[in-house]
Amino acid sequence: MSTPAHTPSVPPPRGTYLRHDGVETVIGASTRSPAAFIFVPFLVLWSGLSLGGLYGSQIAKGKFDLFLSLFGIPFLIVALLLGWSTLMCVVGRVEVRLRHGEGAVFTGIGPIGSRERFDASAVSDVREQRSRRSGRRAASTCIVLDGPRPVSFGTLLNSPRRRFMVAALRQTLRLA
Known part of the structure; x- marks a missing residue:
C-alpha cells in the first residue's frame, strides 16, 4: 500500500502520481496526448x-x-x-524513482524504455528549461535536475504534468 509522500503545492493534474511506500518515492506522469x-x-x-x-x-x-x-x-x-x-502518445510514461539518495529517471512504455541513474543527494536544483536541439526549429521544454551531472527529461509531458513533476521533485528532494 502506498501513501502520498509530501504534498506538492501544485495540485496533481490527471495522469500524474506521487507514491511513497516508506522506502522508495515514485513521481510519475503519463505522456498520453491528444496527438x-x-x-x-x-x-x-x-x-x-x-x-x-x-x-x-x-x-x-x-x-x-x-x-x-x-x-x-x-x-x-x-x-x-x-x-x-x-x-x-497512448500509453507512455515518465517516472522518477528516489531511494536511499539514489535516483533513476525512466521514460518509456511498460518495462521498455530508457533509464538514467543519478545521485539524488547531489541534486542542487530542479527546473524547467526551454532547449533547442541541433537541427530543430522549435524549442522544447524539459525538466532539468541540476547537479554534478545534469539530467534532462520530460519533453513529452504537457505543461501541467511537467510543472507537477518539478514541484513534487523539489518538495521531495527538499529544494523548495
Missing part, C-alpha cells in the same frame, strides 16, 4: 500503404525481390519510429 488521434490513423495508413505495398506484394506472390526489400528498409524504420511515438 494520438493524429498518430494512430497516420501510422495505420503509412504502414498499410508503404509496408503492405512493398513487402505484402512479395508475400502474396510468394516471390522475394531483393531490390524492393532493400528499398523498403527506410519505410520500415520510419514505421517503427512512428509506432514508438504513437505508443508513447
Whole structure:
C-alpha cells in the first residue's frame, strides 16, 4: 500500500502520481496526448500503404525481390519510429524513482524504455528549461535536475504534468 509522500503545492493534474511506500518515492506522469488521434490513423495508413505495398506484394506472390526489400528498409524504420511515438502518445510514461539518495529517471512504455541513474543527494536544483536541439526549429521544454551531472527529461509531458513533476521533485528532494 502506498501513501502520498509530501504534498506538492501544485495540485496533481490527471495522469500524474506521487507514491511513497516508506522506502522508495515514485513521481510519475503519463505522456498520453491528444496527438494520438493524429498518430494512430497516420501510422495505420503509412504502414498499410508503404509496408503492405512493398513487402505484402512479395508475400502474396510468394516471390522475394531483393531490390524492393532493400528499398523498403527506410519505410520500415520510419514505421517503427512512428509506432514508438504513437505508443508513447497512448500509453507512455515518465517516472522518477528516489531511494536511499539514489535516483533513476525512466521514460518509456511498460518495462521498455530508457533509464538514467543519478545521485539524488547531489541534486542542487530542479527546473524547467526551454532547449533547442541541433537541427530543430522549435524549442522544447524539459525538466532539468541540476547537479554534478545534469539530467534532462520530460519533453513529452504537457505543461501541467511537467510543472507537477518539478514541484513534487523539489518538495521531495527538499529544494523548495
